[in-house]
Amino acid sequence: MAATIHEQELKSALIGLPLPGVHFYKQTDSTNERALQLAASYSAEFTLVFAEKQSAGRGRLGRKWLSSAGSSLTFSLILIPSDKEQEQLSMFSFLGALSVCRAIKTVSNLEAQVKWPNDVLLNRKKTAGVLAETSWQGQRLSALVLGIGINLLPESVPPDDQAMFPATCIQSHCALPLQRLAFLRAVIAALIDLRKGILEPAFMQEYRSRLAFLGEWVFLTSQSGEVTRGKLTGVDDHWQLLVEVQGGRQMQFPCGDLHLRPLSIQ
Numbered sequence: 001m002a003a004t005i006h007e008q009e010l011k012s013a014l015i016g017l018p019l020p021g022v023h024f025y026k027q028t029d030s031t032n033e034r035a036l037q038l039a040a041s042y043s044a045e046f047t048l049v050f051a052e053k054q055s056a057g058r059g060r061l062g063r064k065w066l067s068s069a070g071s072s073l074t075f076s077l078i079l080i081p082s083d084k085e086q087e088q089l090s091m092f093s094f095l096g097a098l099s100v101c102r103a104i105k106t107v108s109n110l111e112a113q114v115k116w117p118n119d120v121l122l123n124r125k126k127t128a129g130v131l132a133e134t135s136w137q138g139q140r141l142s143a144l145v146l147g148i149g150i151n152l153l154p155e156s157v158p159p160d161d162q163a164m165f166p167a168t169c170i171q172s173h174c175a176l177p178l179q180r181l182a183f184l185r186a187v188i189a190a191l192i193d194l195r196k197g198i199l200e201p202a203f204m205q206e207y208r209s210r211l212a213f214l215g216e217w218v219f220l221t222s223q224s225g226e227v228t229r230g231k232l233t234g235v236d237d238h239w240q241l242l243v244e245v246q247g248g249r250q251m252q253f254p255c256g257d258l259h260l261r262p263l264s265i266q
């Protein structure tokens with residue numbers, strides 16, 4: 001039986017990180033929901049909302065995120081994008097995914113990849129997901145909530161029939177036993193560091209270097225069910241996915257309501 005975390009352990013594990021507030025829930029519906037509620041009245045960058053258990057964890061487009069107390073990590077951070085950053089809010093989802101990749105490298109020396117736009121993969125299977133949601137005061141963006149769900153230990157991996165893409169957990173790929181709080185700290189530390197350079201070319205470069213399925217044939221399925229098939233060739237300077245379709249034509253896809261799947265994974 002995986003050990004659950006208590007509030008004091010969480011706070012002790014994060015000492016020294018510049019977090020203005022740490023909100024712990026033994027159980028809640030969704031840390032994104034709690035963080036959005038918090039942000040509606042008060043927002044300070046890097047406020048953390050952590051839950052040991054979520055009863056209504058959510059993914060993008062109303063999908064569900066499944067997690068398991070004691071073996072997953074589910075948390076949200078409040079971020080305050082600058083005016084310039086607000087021009088490209090999708091960068092923040094990439095920030096979440098890259099932070100998990102960096103933490104995986106730090107803690108286990110494994111090279112994770114990102115399935116565009118923001119799923120973290122190990123050995124071509126999903127081990128973490130990111131959900132960015134915004135909080136508005138009238139026309140003004142007051143905060144962005146970055147929710148991250150990580151499958152750390154084997155109990156966190158959902159059954160095959162509940163995951164639309166093959167799933168895995170980090171522990172399955174490394175021999176050393178993983179500590180959940182140490183891993184959480186590594187993700188948040190990476191995020192704080194990467195956040196500083198989010199508008200710099202190096203940030204995009206790091207994202208590109210982790211892009212999964214590069215050069216492979218992929219399917220892109222839109223919300224309406226429209227399917228595009230082509231070869232994934234990269235990400236352009238506006239964070240759009242580049243896919244070469246039949247006849248050599250290059251198509252661009254903005255970060256949005258698309259589902260990507262390589263032809264090799266049916």
Ligand code: BT5
Pocket residue numbers: 029030031032033054056057058059060061063064065066067073074075076119126127128129130131147148149150151156157158162163164165166167168
């Ligand atoms: C995501 O959505 O991957 C974003 C997940 C974000 C979860 C965090 S947990 C903390 C915070 N609070 C929340 O309520 N949410 C955030 P998406 O790309 O739409 O993927 C969702 C799909 O992944 C589901 O429809 C399932 O098929 C699959 N899935 C669900 N749970 C999974 C898991 N633990 N591991 C792998 N795949 C999963």
